[in-house]
Amino acid sequence: MEVNTDGWSSDKHIVLAVSTGIDSMVLLHQLITNLQDTYAQLTCLHVNHNIRSIADEEELFLKQYCIDHNIALHVKHLDLSTIVEKGNSIENEARLERYRWFDLIMKDLNADVLLTAHHQDDQLETIFYRLMTGRSTRSSLGMSYLTTRGSYDLCKPLLTTTKIEIQNYQHAYDVPFYEDATNAENYYVRNDIRNRILPEIEQNKQLETKQLLKLKEWHDEQRVVIENEANAFVESDVEISSTQYRFSRKQFLQLRHSVKMTVLDKLFANILTRDPLTEKTYNEWFQIMGENIAQSTLYTTDKWIIYIAYDKFIIMANDDVKLSPAKIDQSGTYNFSHYSIDINNDLPTFEFPLLVRTRNDGDKFELNGMKGHKKVSRLLIDNKIEQQKRGQIPIIVNANNEIIAVGTLFLKRKYKDLICIRDMGEEKNER
Template sequence: MNLNNIFKRHLQQGRFFDKGKRVVVAVSTGVDSMVLLSLLQRLPETVRPQIVVAHVNHQLRKQSKEEEQFIRHYCSTHHLRLVVYQWAIAEHPTTGIEEAARKIRYHFFNRVMKQEQASVLITAHHKNDLAETMLMKLTRGGQLHQLIGMKEQRDFVDGKLVRPLLDFTKQQLREYAISNHLKWYEDETNYELTVSRNRFRHRIIPLLEAENPNLLDSLSSYHEQLELAVELEDQFAKEQLQRIKDKQGHVNLKQLLQFSLAKERLILLKWLEWSGATNLKQGFIEQLLADINNRHLPQFNRQITPKLILFKNYSELFLKNVNQLPQKAQTSLNSVVKLGRWYPIGNDYQIAVALTKQFFGKTVDYQEMWLAPEQLPLRIRRWQSQDRLPLKNGGHQKISRVLIDQKVPLSERDQQLVIADAKNNIVWAVGRKWGWFTRPDDYLDQWQRLVIGIRDLKRRKE
């Protein structure tokens, strides 16, 4: 069976795209992409898609201009729609040129798909590319799903990217090109051994093939097995997360720690990945697991990504976007308390100090306090590490201990406010605990009575 028929059958089995649908085909003018384009063109009308060719002139080599002219002539001759992007030399970075070029290409392909109203991008990656990628991933280390290397189909922006040549070797494609008299261009940079992929292609893989002539088929088989293994891992992790998460999306720590360490790692990783934290370093993951399993570390928070923070709070794990954290404006609150004025405590509460309880009405919780003249004025501010509450027995308690005893999450501790007197004694750890001041016998004549209240804005809305 010739390659055209094998390709046709493979497309029908893989269901890569529907017949007659518009697809964008990435064509570099190398042998792989020219063979892909030819195979698509030669499909029977019953299965052939509408082809839009996308070509990027990177202007990195002398022959780039010639390659662009070639593909323009080819598409004109074969009545194919062509869209070309020229990457201006002035926009080339001084370092990281390969990664920058890759980003430019895929950004362009995405734009062409939207412009042409196509939902499928087709690239010419083949079995050798798959082997190179798998071995490179294996060498660098990482997570199991990364070892898959490339998928035949994956999501790409609002559509999908398909690689229908992953079952075919470079040799098969080259033989097809020669027998069908196709013209293509060789990229000389593909032989530069300073590039990691080229070293795998020209040195490492030939050595491995000398040990096992069926290396490419073996790696392709592992690829299929890995895809199934990762699929089963995903299914297991999803089922367990549904069982140990609450309605807020918080993970029950006690239930998570009942799993073996390997399963715990898997569930944690999947939870983080599905929340947007991908490509985490192995060392970071292991340290995170150690901290989660550390009973002497009941609370902590870790920056997972620039936008995502993980919190361990005694019996649960949860994630917060940095935009969900309390506003910094509140932490700078440090002002003399004015009577009859409401002060915000986060988004849900307000506090005020007044001379009479009538100021608060019936819906506000309040506390009556008698203070000596030298204790005034009061000040509201964020708590400090040296802050202590005076106790009835004459002792003191650190505010930090109050927060620990009441199991206040770390994410809320930095925002804790206190009301302090003129001597910096703590009158109230707001919403947590009151201070005690021993009154003299004549306090009614000498001291000032104040009423401190807190109101729940959520309750007011209801």
């Protein structure tokens, strides 16, 4: 039975996740016999999920096995009772809990490579599962032999080894193991694929499940092309700052569908702590972006706001700043949000106090050089001011309760040389 040892070298501390099933026990046997010269140190990890009645017996068996072979073993007990009581599937949650512990223990051990006993049959199952559940468009179609996970590498040295080869090895060397009875139950989707669907496909002489491996190879090649296109867009067309991502809505919509999703996945990977957003959510956004909608908030969290504003798609920090009105009694320089307001010494005293505030519903100002008034809201629309920025624009009101300035968009003519408003945020972006 071949074990791919390319993922580590003779000076590395390797760690094996052992379930006591046939796959991990056969791999462990290989490591302590035929492959004992391929690494510097070997440690085993075991997770007791405390679900099956035999779990404690398996743990004791593995402890004794490791003692007999002078192997360090670390055991983690999980409590999944709450999830079980709710009737929810424990597969995904158990995996997340396992890898949270793996991450911690690998760091504590200062180990280099974590090995798992996934094999070729697992790979076929994974490919089929991702295809049939629509999880094939945003990531690799199957598992990778070697990936980097934080401070260590995750390696699957049996990924090209078949289950039959593992079973033959176990029989030849009488490797002890425990059979998980739940593996025969088709309640879980992956079990159903493994036990019923793939075997039925193999029974048809014109079909061969290993063709899925060719599909994965082709799919991964296409993913490289998509990743390159997405990287090129992010590097050349996305304006990035510490608090904002911004790019052209029109240019983005011209990308291929898979590239658009990959671009967003890359950006959100840096800011969203939750699971990736669904493809359905992305498709809803793409539809809105393609319609004649000037502004729309697409998604918000306590830290980020995602929205479209005219020709821009914007991801920005959700500061949620509530600006209080400011009273100005004399000339000088004042700050309001990211605006600087200079009041000249020549401004007549009867104009004071000036009030600087954000806009109110129904705000109007008298037009320069013509009769009539204009709503502040209309001014903002005409100048295509993004919705998220409108609440930051300073409105200056004089002692007669007249609006004499609206940010950098309007200044009553007679105050031209007396009041100067600058958007320091815009000037900073220009630099």
